[in-house]
Amino acid sequence: MTRVAVLKGGRSLERQVSLKSGVRVQEALHRLGHDVVAIDVGHDLVRRLRGEDPEIAFVALHGRDGEDGTVQELLEALAIPYTGSGVSACIRCADKVIAKNHMLDAGIPTPDFFAFNETAFKELGAADALPAIEQRLGFPLVVKPAGQGSALGIKFAASVTEVPGALVAAFSYGDKVLLERHVRGRDLAVSVLDGEALPVVEAVPTEEAFYDFEARYEIGRTRFVCPAELPEEVTARAQELALQVWDLLGCRAFARIDLMLADETGELTVLEANAIPGMTETSLLPMAAEAAGIGFDELIARIVQLAHL
Amino acid sequence: MTIDDRDGRVPGEPRSMTSAPGTRQTSRDLERYAALFAARTKVMKSSAMRDLMALTERSDIISLAGGLPDTASFPAESFAAIMGSVAVDSTARSLQYGPTEGLTVLKSCIAEVMAEEGTIVDADDVLVTTGGQQVIDLVCKTLIDPGDIIIAEAPTYPGAVPTFCSYQAEVIQIGLDEDGMRIDELEQMLDRLDREGRRPKFIYTVPTFQNPGGTTMSLPRRRRLVEVIRERELLVLEDNPYGLLRYEGDPLPTLYSLDGGDFVIYLGTFSKILSPGVRLGWSVGPRPVLEKMNIGKQASDLCSSSLTQLFVAAYFDSGRWQDYVHSLKEIYRRRRDVMLDALAECLGPESSWTHPQGGLFIWVTLPDYIDTTDLLALALDEHVAFVPGRAAFLDGRGASSMRLNFSGVGEADIREGVRRIGEVVREQVQLYGTLTGTYRAIAAPDEPTPDEPDAELADVLHLPPAPARRHAGGLGFREG
Numbered sequence: 001m002t003r004v005a006v007l008k009g010g011r012s013l014e015r016q017v018s019l020k021s022g023v024r025v026q027e028a029l030h031r032l033g034h035d036v037v038a039i040d041v042g043h044d045l046v047r048r049l050r051g052e053d054p055e056i057a058f059v060a061l062h063g064r065d066g067e068d069g070t071v072q073e074l075l076e077a078l079a080i081p082y083t084g085s086g087v088s089a090c091i092r093c094a095d096k097v098i099a100k101n102h103m104l105d106a107g108i109p110t111p112d113f114f115a116f117n118e119t120a121f122k123e124l125g126a127a128d129a130l131p132a133i134e135q136r137l138g139f140p141l142v143v144k145p146a147g148q149g150s151a152l153g154i155k156f157a158a159s160v161t162e163v164p165g166a167l168v169a170a171f172s173y174g175d176k177v178l179l180e181r182h183v184r185g186r187d188l189a190v191s192v193l194d195g196e197a198l199p200v201v202e203a204v205p206t207e208e209a210f211y212d213f214e215a216r217y218e219i220g221r222t223r224f225v226c227p228a229e230l231p232e233e234v235t236a237r238a239q240e241l242a243l244q245v246w247d248l249l250g251c252r253a254f255a256r257i258d259l260m261l262a263d264e265t266g267e268l269t270v271l272e273a274n275a276i277p278g279m280t281e282t283s284l285l286p287m288a289a290e291a292a293g294i295g296f297d298e299l300i301a302r303i304v305q306l307a308h309l
Numbered sequence: 310m311t312i313d314d315r316d317g318r319v320p321g322e323p324r325s326m327t328s329a330p331g332t333r334q335t336s337r338d339l340e341r342y343a344a345l346f347a348a349r350t351k352v353m354k355s356s357a358m359r360d361l362m363a364l365t366e367r368s369d370i371i372s373l374a375g376g377l378p379d380t381a382s383f384p385a386e387s388f389a390a391i392m393g394s395v396a397v398d399s400t401a402r403s404l405q406y407g408p409t410e411g412l413t414v415l416k417s418c419i420a421e422v423m424a425e426e427g428t429i430v431d432a433d434d435v436l437v438t439t440g441g442q443q444v445i446d447l448v449c450k451t452l453i454d455p456g457d458i459i460i461a462e463a464p465t466y467p468g469a470v471p472t473f474c475s476y477q478a479e480v481i482q483i484g485l486d487e488d489g490m491r492i493d494e495l496e497q498m499l500d501r502l503d504r505e506g507r508r509p510k511f512i513y514t515v516p517t518f519q520n521p522g523g524t525t526m527s528l529p530r531r532r533r534l535v536e537v538i539r540e541r542e543l544l545v546l547e548d549n550p551y552g553l554l555r556y557e558g559d560p561l562p563t564l565y566s567l568d569g570g571d572f573v574i575y576l577g578t579f580s581k582i583l584s585p586g587v588r589l590g591w592s593v594g595p596r597p598v599l600e601k602m603n604i605g606k607q608a609s610d611l612c613s614s615s616l617t618q619l620f621v622a623a624y625f626d627s628g629r630w631q632d633y634v635h636s637l638k639e640i641y642r643r644r645r646d647v648m649l650d651a652l653a654e655c656l657g658p659e660s661s662w663t664h665p666q667g668g669l670f671i672w673v674t675l676p677d678y679i680d681t682t683d684l685l686a687l688a689l690d691e692h693v694a695f696v697p698g699r700a701a702f703l704d705g706r707g708a709s710s711m712r713l714n715f716s717g718v719g720e721a722d723i724r725e726g727v728r729r730i731g732e733v734v735r736e737q738v739q740l741y742g743t744l745t746g747t748y749r750a751i752a753a754p755d756e757p758t759p760d761e762p763d764a765e766l767a768d769v770l771h772l773p774p775a776p777a778r779r780h781a782g783g784l785g786f787r788e789g
Contacts (some may be wrong), residue, residue: 013686016363114538118740127744152361164744165678168737172683281342 005054012063022278068094145173190242197239198288202228365694411437441578443589464701489526518668521712556642613659655731
């Protein structure tokens with residue numbers, strides 16, 4: 001029996017999802033016979049951790065603070081072993097721009113993009129470069145906040161006139177955004193557990209044109225297929241790319257890599273890596289693990305075993 | 310979650326990591342429940358942006374998002390005295406079930422409340438419900454089959470949307486302006502539906518101090534609406550939670566009183582004149598409809614709380630309910646004025662808002678390139694919250710509008726909350742200006758405002774802030 005503190009909630013926009021992930025993790029830890037203490041992360045986090053004195057912290061946080069290396073850094077400082085990736089990998093995954101630049105450098109295919117801070121527009125006249133960017137990326141293009149883990153703030157711009165509004169929306173979530181070439185195709189996710197790729201999950205939106213924030217977490221809005229119905233070589237290639245990204249970004253224990261399979265070219269590209277993917281009933285990592293014969297409790301047990309400092 | 314399992318394999322069968330093409334894996338956890346879900350759950354939308362909205366409840370947030378009455382103004386000693394008298398005088402009764410239609414003592418109180426608005430009803434005809442929300446549910450339960458049409462206002466009460474969706478209704482929204490629902494637009498729509506051989510099951514309206522629009526249907530429109538429904542024999546659900554909370558202007562007759570109760574189903578509630586915690590609302594309307602609603606209520610919850618019904622009855626016995634409503638009106642009128650002043654001060658000429666004569670809400674419309682759902686993320690960083698306009702539409706409209714509540718927080722918080730909203734809006738307006746090269750500074754208390762798109766020139770000239778401008782002849786709702 002290990003004393004495990006489950007860190008959940010917090011102040012990020014993905015608080016609700018994290019609370020759902022956290023409860024599910026707590027239940028599994030109970031079943032596994034651990035001594036579980038749940039902490040809704042707030043101002044008293046360090047005090048609570050000191051008071052509860054856990055042997056391991058299970059980080060079930062998503063988004064800002066929980067997934068970007070901040071909480072991990074605190075746990076390092078407190079010398080409490082924690083689940084999932086370390087500080088540096090969290091930093092690289094949480095910022096889509098950093099992750100994509102690493103991929104570019106390593107020759108891993110990722111959709112073309114340009115990324116800017118708000119200051120680039122305010123002080124360097126980046127707006128004047130928009131026509132050139134639009135020409136390079138084509139329409140529709142996708143505008144995303146660099147640091148938002150969920151689909152919040154992701155906008156499609158179908159034409160020149162829609163780009164400024166999409167940028168304004170994306171800047172609501174942080175001071176760095178990217179404009180990305182839109183890949184029309186199939187939405188794939190490869191979860192990786194301890195350096196091994198799990199079966200590919202395909203997310204098929206049932207009604208909305210876009211896999212939006214609500215669809216992502218609400219039962220009935222998106223149909224998931226796992227293993228995805230793909231030619232064997234495509235599956236193998238997707239898993240290979242995911243493992244390359246895993247190595248490249250320095251992930252540990254588990255992660256989820258999101259990819260697109262382009263309709264036109266059949267090319268696979270990597271969109272992003274999630275250092276702490278969801279653990280909710282509709283989340284893809286548990287689904288993929290199950291498809292590989294690893295039940296939720298076993299998944300949680302493995303993740304706890306892999307906790308580190 | 311509908312996970313296909315077309316190959317008919319046993320769910321949960323262990324599989325190799327890379328299975329052969331064409332095989333599918335179902336997730337047992339999901340399928341176990343999803344396979345049991347009714348078809349209606351596929352269209353059940355949680356009140357939009359639920360996860361974001363959950364963040365607005367944090368204690369460090371100034372929330373202008375709620376629709377909360379100021380229950381803190383209810384005197385604690387009165388509460389204790391009334392509860393005490395219920396406990397002593399009606400121990401067994403208050404702990405017991407009651408009749409589905411409600412306790413007679415409470416129904417008399419309801420008739421008294423309605424008479425206060427000039428609507429005379431027989432207490433025997435009242436159906437007591439668990440909050441006004443249950444009336445919406447029961448009306449849908451009574452009238453709506455999947456695919457049936459409900460006509461609502463645009464924007465409409467966000468809390469009605471999940472109810473309409475869960476009965477799989479098709480909702481058609483009719484525009485609003487400063488005189489309430491556009492009856493001409495309604496008639497055109499009814500004609501169109503007529504030509505298609507379709508007929509709405511009912512028309513849902515909040516005619517007085519509309520939620521979220523803040524507007525009130527004018528007397529001529531009320532009369533015309535009643536004519537229309539009588540001519541066409543259509544039902545109206547008149548949702549009137551705020552009618553007694555009027556801060557200026559003359560009271561208007563309810564649709565129910567204009568119609569005489571033939572085609573109007575009336576919804577009332579104690580939530581805004583006393584307490585939403587007592588969960589008591591009511592309905593009066595055509596008897597055959599009320600009878601079916603009664604049966605529907607039996608199925609839902611047998612009866613509303615006897616305890617709170619007796620509490621409200623005892624409270625009315627003390628004869629001071631009008632005084633309390635009066636005190637609420639004083640509080641809310643001041644808060645509304647503070648909010649209107651703050652909006653004029655903090656929002657620029659590109660924004661518009663309604664001027665409600667009562668109720669709890671102001672509807673603000675920002676420039677159309679601002680999406681208030683995204684703006685909410687930015688606002689939450691500044692510890693202030695509102696309801697994004699999309700929540701009041703079923704068709705994606707309302708993206709640049711927001712609903713602000715002025716009843717639930719104190720005057721200082723209203724000022725500060727609106728100031729912060731003004732800040733984030735100004736930030737986005739300026740960013741948009743930078744991006745499009747048509748920079749237009751927004752009116753700020755201590756910033757110069759250009760009359761033309763030239764910030765530098767304005768800086769030099771130190772132009773005074775422009776007064777807030779309201780759209781003429783409309784609420785600035787983006788149409789279609």
